[in-house]
Amino acid sequence: xxxxxxxHPRYNSLMGRELLTDAATEGLLAESALIAHGRGEAFNYxxxxxxxxxxxxxxxHAAAVMNSANNCVISVNGNAVALAAADLIRCAAVLQCPVxxxxxxxxxxxxxxxxxxxxxxKAEVMLSKPPVGWQGDWKVAVNSVPILGAEPNGRIPNLxxxxxxxxxxxxxxxDVIFVPLEDGDRCEALIDMGKTVIVVDLNPLSRTxxxxxxxxxxxxxRMTPLLLSHLVNSSDGKPNIEWDNQMILDSAxxxxxxxxxx
Amino acid sequence: xxxxxxxHPRYNSLMGRELLTDAATEGLLAESALIAHGRGEAFNYxxxxxxxxxxxxxxxHAAAVMNSANNCVISVNGNAVALAAADLIRCAAVLQCPVxxxxxxxxxxxxxxxxxxxxxxKAEVMLSKPPVGWQGDWKVAVNSVPILGAEPNGRIPNLxxxxxxxxxxxxxxxDVIFVPLEDGDRCEALIDMGKTVIVVDLNPLSRTxxxxxxxxxxxxxRMTPLLLSHLVNSSDGKPNIEWDNQMILDSAxxxxxxxxxx
Numbered sequence: 001x002x003x004x005x006x007x008h009p010r011y012n013s014l015m016g017r018e019l020l021t022d023a024a025t026e027g028l029l030a031e032s033a034l035i036a037h038g039r040g041e042a043f044n045y046x047x048x049x050x051x052x053x054x055x056x057x058x059x060x061h062a063a064a065v066m067n068s069a070n071n072c073v074i075s076v077n078g079n080a081v082a083l084a085a086a087d088l089i090r091c092a093a094v095l096q097c098p099v100x101x102x103x104x105x106x107x108x109x110x111x112x113x114x115x116x117x118x119x120x121x122k123a124e125v126m127l128s129k130p131p132v133g134w135q136g137d138w139k140v141a142v143n144s145v146p147i148l149g150a151e152p153n154g155r156i157p158n159l160x161x162x163x164x165x166x167x168x169x170x171x172x173x174x175d176v177i178f179v180p181l182e183d184g185d186r187c188e189a190l191i192d193m194g195k196t197v198i199v200v201d202l203n204p205l206s207r208t209x210x211x212x213x214x215x216x217x218x219x220x221x222r223m224t225p226l227l228l229s230h231l232v233n234s235s236d237g238k239p240n241i242e243w244d245n246q247m248i249l250d251s252a253x254x255x256x257x258x259x260x261x262x
Numbered sequence: 263x264x265x266x267x268x269x270h271p272r273y274n275s276l277m278g279r280e281l282l283t284d285a286a287t288e289g290l291l292a293e294s295a296l297i298a299h300g301r302g303e304a305f306n307y308x309x310x311x312x313x314x315x316x317x318x319x320x321x322x323h324a325a326a327v328m329n330s331a332n333n334c335v336i337s338v339n340g341n342a343v344a345l346a347a348a349d350l351i352r353c354a355a356v357l358q359c360p361v362x363x364x365x366x367x368x369x370x371x372x373x374x375x376x377x378x379x380x381x382x383x384k385a386e387v388m389l390s391k392p393p394v395g396w397q398g399d400w401k402v403a404v405n406s407v408p409i410l411g412a413e414p415n416g417r418i419p420n421l422x423x424x425x426x427x428x429x430x431x432x433x434x435x436x437d438v439i440f441v442p443l444e445d446g447d448r449c450e451a452l453i454d455m456g457k458t459v460i461v462v463d464l465n466p467l468s469r470t471x472x473x474x475x476x477x478x479x480x481x482x483x484r485m486t487p488l489l490l491s492h493l494v495n496s497s498d499g500k501p502n503i504e505w506d507n508q509m510i511l512d513s514a515x516x517x518x519x520x521x522x523x524x
Contacts, residue, residue, distance in 0.1 A: 021293040031283040038300020039307075042465070203304070205522075257522050260467075260515055 012221050013041060013049055016083055019221075023082030027113045030105040033079050036181070043202035044219050046256040051226065054251035055218040062178065062198045062214050063230035064239040069176035069196070072097040073148075077104065080180045080220060081114055085121040087224035090131060091178075093141040094231045100170035101149030104183055106162040111150055118147045133232045146170075159189045180220050187211045204252040215245055217252035274483050275303060275311055278345055281483075285344030289375045292367040295341050298443070305464035306481050308518040313488065316513035317480040324440065324460045324476050325492035326501040331438035331458070334359040335410075339366065342442045342482060343376055347383040349486035352393060353440075355403040356493045362432035363411030366445055368424040373412055380409045395494045408432075421451045442482050449473045466514040477507055479514035 008014070020037045023029050051059075066072050074092050076085075076099060092099045101114045122142060130138035152165035154172035163186060166172055177190055180200035184207030190197045191211055199212040200220050209215045216223055270276070282299045285291050313321075328334050336354050338347070338361060354361045363376045384404060392400035414427035416434035425448060428434055439452055442462035446469030452459045453473055461474040462482050471477045478485055 017294060017297055020297065024293070031286070032279060034296035035279055035282065035300040035303065038297035038302070039304040040300070041297065042301040042304030045301075045467075205307075253522055257519060260519050260522070 010049060012219055013044065016219070016221055017041070019082050020079065023078060026117070027109060028082055028117060029078040030103070030110070032105075037079060040181075040202040040219070043204075043256070046259050047202070047217070047219075047252070048255070048259055049219070051218050051222055052252060052255050054248050054255075055216055055223065056226065058214055058216045058248050059218070059223055059226050060230050061239060061243060062216060063227055063233075065196060065198065065214065066091075066095060066097075066176055066178060067231060068239055069095075069097075069174070071174045072176045072178065073170045073174040074099045075102045075171055075177055075179040075182075076100070076114075076118075077102065077181055078110065078114060081117055081121075083220045084180070084224045085118060086125050086128070087221075087228055088180075089118070089122050089125045089142065089145060091224065091228050091231055092145045093125070093138070094131065094134060094228065096141065096144065098146040098148045098167075098170045100167055101147070102166055102171060102179075104163050104186070106165065115147060115150050122147065131228050131232045133229075156186065156189045156193065158192060159186060164189075182208050182212075184208045184211060204249040204256075209249060213245065214243065215248055217248065272311060274481055275306065278481070278483055279303070281344050282341065285340060288379070289371060290344055290379060291340040292365070292372070294367075299341060302443075302464040302481070305466075305518070308521050309464070309479070309481075309514070310517070310521055311481070313480050313484055314514060314517050316510050316517075317478055317485065318488065320476055320478045320510050321480070321485055321488050322492050323501060323505060324478060325489055325495075327458060327460065327476065328353075328357060328359075328438055328440060329493060330501055331357075331359075331436070333436045334438045334440065335432045335436040336361045337364045337433055337439055337441040337444070338362070338376075338380075339364065339443055340372065340376060343379055343383075345482045346442070346486045347380060348387050348390075349483075349490055350442075351380070351384050351387045351404065351407060353486065353490050353493055354407045355387070355400070356393065356396060356490065358403065358406065360408040360410045360429075360432050362429055363409070364428055364433060364441075366425050366448070368427065377409060377412050384409065393490050393494045395491075418448065418451045418455065420454060421448060426451075444470050444474075446470045446473060466511040466518075471511055475507065476505065477510055479510065 020034055024034055072095050074088055126139050126142040148167040148170040152167055154166050154168040155164045156166055176196045178198045182199050187197055187208045188211050196213045198214040199208050200216045201209040204217050282296055286296055334357050336350055388401050388404040410429040410432040414429055416428050416430040417426045418428055438458045440460045444461050449459055449470045450473050458475045460476040461470055462478045463471040465471060466479050
């Protein structure tokens with residue numbers, strides 16, 4: 001993949017495919033993860049592989065909501081780690097919130113592999129430049145981001161089995177959860193707990209997209225730098241309380257419709 | 263998956279996912295195969311996970327063209343074997359034509375695994391019931407289906423590397439090639455050789471779908487029993503020579519559009 005320049009219009013798609021197959025080899029992913037990524041690729045294709053105006057609106061609103069949270073958490077699964085671990089840790093450093101590994105098909109091997117991967121990426125991010133406009137000691141800020149999930153001490157109500165496991169200091173006590181690529185059942189269970197749930201989902205027709213408080217219909221690698229930038233830019237101010245998520249979903253569908261109509 | 267009944271509306275999707283992850287474990291698939299399957303899942307979802315009227319029209323026309331061929335061949339890759347090996351061997355038995363393994367990312371290991379899988383499935387199909395309406399000795403008919411590809415002795419012009427390899431008695435001499443899930447480059451190279459190329463592709467916007475002589479926009483597991491039935495039913499007669507493939511693609515797009523518009 002070294003030959004694909006960052007300016008290539010399909011850079012994200014080609015790089016995403018590479019990152020996911022690498023992550024599968026490293027044992028970070030469940031069996032169904034590559035198939036789920038492929039579904040996303042198809043919807044991304046219909047979006048024209050670009051961040052739409054309405055997705056950008058959702059990203060800005062999400063940043064304001066996350067900045068105003070009492071307890072924010074960034075919940076990640078294998079695909080999120082594979083695609084955007086570094087930028088998600090940067091977001092957590094800016095917010096000074098934990099990152100929690102929370103995977104649907106939980107096995108000890110995958111949890112260890114993901115934890116180790118996140119710790120490695122965190123060490124790399126500590127040595128990287130801080131986001132433009134951010135003030136403070138970046139190394140200290142990144143170092144203080146807890147990576148949770150290895151030892152779950154709480155459960156999400158109304159879910160059965162290991163997928164209900166979570167951490168008290170993370171998902172359980174959070175009022176705002178940023179959880180890219182979540183499944184429908186768990187999204188619903190988190191909403192039922194009264195939490196603000198922000199998801200990233202390329203399929204505006206999915207149950208997750210419909211259930212979430214804020215749905216960002218965009219590709220994760222493409223949207224994380226935008227989210228980071230808006231988290232740093234605190235002038236976004238208080239979140240608009242009259243958020244119309246259905247309007248966002250309709251708008252994403254219209255982008256896809258116009259692409260198919262071409 | 264034992265608990266999913268055949269009558270389940272999403273049976274094909276759920277079973278397809280299971281078959282693909284099993285095939286990946288067995289070493290039948292390239293790294294990108296599961297991602298490609300996921301893309302197909304998304305388009306299948308937009309099709310309402312059903313065979314459309316225009317797809318059925320394409321299947322009937324394909325059956326007539328395959329029945330009228332001088333030398334037909336069924337070309338399979340890892341995904342096609344994983345999803346529909348038995349029904350594709352049944353089609354080959356009815357047509358008395360070869361099945362050729364032809365994979366984009368050719369490795370000796372995958373070729374051996376696919377060859378061995380097809381021989382196993384062929385032995386099972388020999389012991390299964392013949393298709394309804396078919397006359398003759400089924401065991402003999404299935405037994406005489408050559409499984410080609412292990413020792414390529416020809417090359418597809420205008421393609422570089424191992425992906426150009428093929429068999430003289432299969433793809434090279436065929437006038438009609440049924441090749442589900444083909445990639446765009448190879449589809450174009452086969453068309454440039456003057457061959458009639460019949461593809462199965464869930465994405466009506468793909469280069470393969472646009473390049474092929476006949477494009478069946480349908481899910482492979484769902485369409486193979488229909489193709490088999492129409493191959494057996496010889497009353498389909500001579501193929502309609504005024505085939506409008508663009509109309510078929512437009513029709514598939516309209517089904518997807520109406521689904522998004524809902």
